[in-house]
Amino acid sequence: MKFATFRHGGREQVGLVDSEAERVYPVDVADMVELIARYDEIAPKIRMNGNAVELSQVELLAPIPYPRRNIFCVGKNYRDHAREFASSGYEAGAVKGAEIDDYPAVFTKPATCVVGPGATVDTHPKVTSAVDYEVELTIVIGKGGRDIAREHALEHIFGYTIINDVTARDRQKNHRQWFLGKALDTFCPMGPWITTADEVDAANLQVRTWVNGELRQDANTRDLIFDIPGLIETISAGTTLEPGDLIATGTPAGVGLGFSPPKFLKAGDNVTMSITGLGTLSNPFA
Structure with missing residues (x-):
C-alpha cells in the first residue's frame, strides 16, 4: 500500500x-x-x-512532514559515486585509492530541512554557490528497536520513500564535515508517499534523477556497498530506532560535482527523481 x-x-x-x-x-x-x-x-x-x-x-506534503528526530543519512554508499566524490576536489582529506570505506559514513539532516513534492527549494545564494542534488532510497522504520541483528532488520521496516539529499558542496568541503552542507532549510525534499515494504524489493530498484529533463543519475540498488540490513544493524547498535525514523541510504554517481566543470543547481532549475515502485519526486529550485 x-x-x-x-x-x-x-x-x-x-x-x-x-x-x-x-x-x-x-x-x-x-x-x-x-x-x-x-x-x-x-x-x-x-x-x-x-x-x-x-x-x-x-x-501532497512530505509523507512525514515533521520528523520527530534528525534524518539518518549514509554517505558514499555506491562505488561509482564514492569515486566521483573523492576525485571531485570537494571531499576534504580524500585519499587516492581509499575511496571505498570499510564502514558506512553516517551523518544526519535536521528535521527542519523537510519539504514536500512540488515545494520550492531555496538555493541560499548568500550562503552557498555549489548546490547539488542526491536521489536516495529512504527506509521508514516501523518497529523500533536497539542492537537489531541484520537477519531481523527487514522486520523493522514499515516502507520506503524518496529523499533528495540536497547539499551545499562548498560548505561540506570548507567545514570538513557534512552536516552544515546538508542542513539548510528546504534541503530535504521527500515523497511523494511511503510505499509499504511488502510491495518493494529494495535490493533491486532503479534509481534515477533528471535535471531540467536531462537524465543525470541512473543506477540500481543492487550496487549499494552497505546493504539495507547492514545499515539498520550498524545504525541501531547502541542507538534505539523509533517508529517513523528515516534512513537515507546514499546516492549513486551522476551528481553535479561529478561533471567537469561541475553542474551545480541554480534558480529556475527543476529536479525530478524516481525510484521503482515509489513514485516521482519533483521540485523547483529558486
Whole structure:
C-alpha cells in the first residue's frame, strides 16, 4: 500500500493512495507517525471507500512532514559515486585509492530541512554557490528497536520513500564535515508517499534523477556497498530506532560535482527523481 500526507480544504490528513486511479482515501489518524506506530491495529480497518479525493485536488506534503528526530543519512554508499566524490576536489582529506570505506559514513539532516513534492527549494545564494542534488532510497522504520541483528532488520521496516539529499558542496568541503552542507532549510525534499515494504524489493530498484529533463543519475540498488540490513544493524547498535525514523541510504554517481566543470543547481532549475515502485519526486529550485 501507499500512504501520503496531504492538505485538502485547509486540513492536513493522512491517506491511502490509489496511484492508478489517482485518488487518495483519508485514514483516521493524527499523522503518519501514528499510522506507522499503530499500523498492525489500524491496517485491518483501512478501506478504499466513498471518501476518496482526487490527487489533483490535494497538496501532497512530505509523507512525514515533521520528523520527530534528525534524518539518518549514509554517505558514499555506491562505488561509482564514492569515486566521483573523492576525485571531485570537494571531499576534504580524500585519499587516492581509499575511496571505498570499510564502514558506512553516517551523518544526519535536521528535521527542519523537510519539504514536500512540488515545494520550492531555496538555493541560499548568500550562503552557498555549489548546490547539488542526491536521489536516495529512504527506509521508514516501523518497529523500533536497539542492537537489531541484520537477519531481523527487514522486520523493522514499515516502507520506503524518496529523499533528495540536497547539499551545499562548498560548505561540506570548507567545514570538513557534512552536516552544515546538508542542513539548510528546504534541503530535504521527500515523497511523494511511503510505499509499504511488502510491495518493494529494495535490493533491486532503479534509481534515477533528471535535471531540467536531462537524465543525470541512473543506477540500481543492487550496487549499494552497505546493504539495507547492514545499515539498520550498524545504525541501531547502541542507538534505539523509533517508529517513523528515516534512513537515507546514499546516492549513486551522476551528481553535479561529478561533471567537469561541475553542474551545480541554480534558480529556475527543476529536479525530478524516481525510484521503482515509489513514485516521482519533483521540485523547483529558486
